[in-house]
Amino acid sequence: MNNNEILYLYDAKMTNPNGDPDEENRPRMDYERDINLVSDLRLKRYVRDYLLDKGYDLFVRKMDEKSVTAEGRVKQMKDFSEEAILNELIDVRLFGATMPVKGDNKTFIGPVQFNWGYSLNKVELLESSITSHFSSDEKAQQGTIGKDYRVKYSLIAFSGVVSGKRAKKTKLTESDLELLDESMKHAIPNLATRSKIGQYPRLYLRVAYKDSETILGDLRDYIRLEEKVENIRDIKEVSLDITDLVSLLNKNKSKIDKIYYFIDERLEIKMADTVGKLSEVLNGFELVEVK
Known part of the structure; x- marks a missing residue:
């Protein structure tokens, strides 16, 4: 197993990508910059829920639909040996x-x-009141009123790393990574709840290297969002300029084994001010499309 780096974009329209309980x-x-944030734990939960x-x-x-502590989960395991844990539990791997x-x-x-993920665009929040049909106690005659908070539109970008050296210690396999790819494409839309519906994956790249030493850095630093209108509300209202990203990959072409990818056809990709297809601008690499 060698190192990999990941770039992942999904958008959220009139939904709550990651609520803050505090x-x-x-x-x-990030209110100073009007940037929407999403924790890495939220993303991992999508993957776990999909795999489950x-x-x-x-x-x-x-x-049994109930939360358990780590101690409680261990007690439910029949075999607590390291071999059994790594063979049976894909999220640990x-x-x-x-x-x-x-x-x-x-x-x-x-x-x-x-x-942590962050939005590539400035984000506006929508606040509204919601009324429950159920009263807060048996004596109350009316339902309770609460608040509902959502983003109007947020295009969220994550970066990730797969450590080849740590992968050996957890027995991570290429098949596990292919399941991760599949999860990143299908988990969010397939597991939508009331607060999460309206989110769709738009771009995924997993750059697989030929060694367990190469790390190029946060791939989000090499993409640029161009907004076609003010106050964007839809993926069709933006272009993603990947000129610097393609340049970075080309400079390190000898270190790259394969690039696993998917892209939503509605996301417009630009390379040196020219609109094109991702598969065309990366045609010098061995590409594997995630199904």
Whole structure:
């Protein structure tokens, strides 16, 4: 297993990408810059939920629809050996885990890690009141009134790294990474809830290197969003300039094995001021399209 780096974009329209419990569940924001934020844990949860729905067992999961502590989850495991943990639990192979048990704590550092996501555009929040049909107690005659917070439009970008050296320690396989690719494409739209509906993946790149040393850096630094209108509300109202990203990849072409990708056809890609297809601007690389 060698190093990989990931670039992932999805958008959110009239939804709450990641509520902050300390802020009445408002979408997480950098208010100084009007930038929408999404934690890496939120993204990993999408992946875990998708894998669980596909029938894979996980360490971080609910049991019988109830939340359990790490200690409680360990007690439910029939075999607590390292071999059994890594063979049976794909989320430990991907993201690692800390398993606290008296006299036998186990810590696995996950090879797959993401930075916090942030929006490439400035984001406006929508606040509205919602009324429940159920009263807060049996004596009340009317339903309760609460607040509902959503972003009007946010194009969110994540970067990630797969450590080849740590992958060996958690027994991460190429098949596991292909499942991660699949999850990144399908998890968010397939597992939508009331607060999350309106989110769609737009771009995914996993750059697989030929060694376990190469890291080029945060790939978000090499893309630029161009807004066709003020106050964008739809993916068709932007272009993504990847000129610098393609230049970076070309300079390091000898280090790159393959590029795994998907792109939404509605996302316009620009290269040196020319609109084109992603597969065309990356035609010098071995490309694997994620299905």
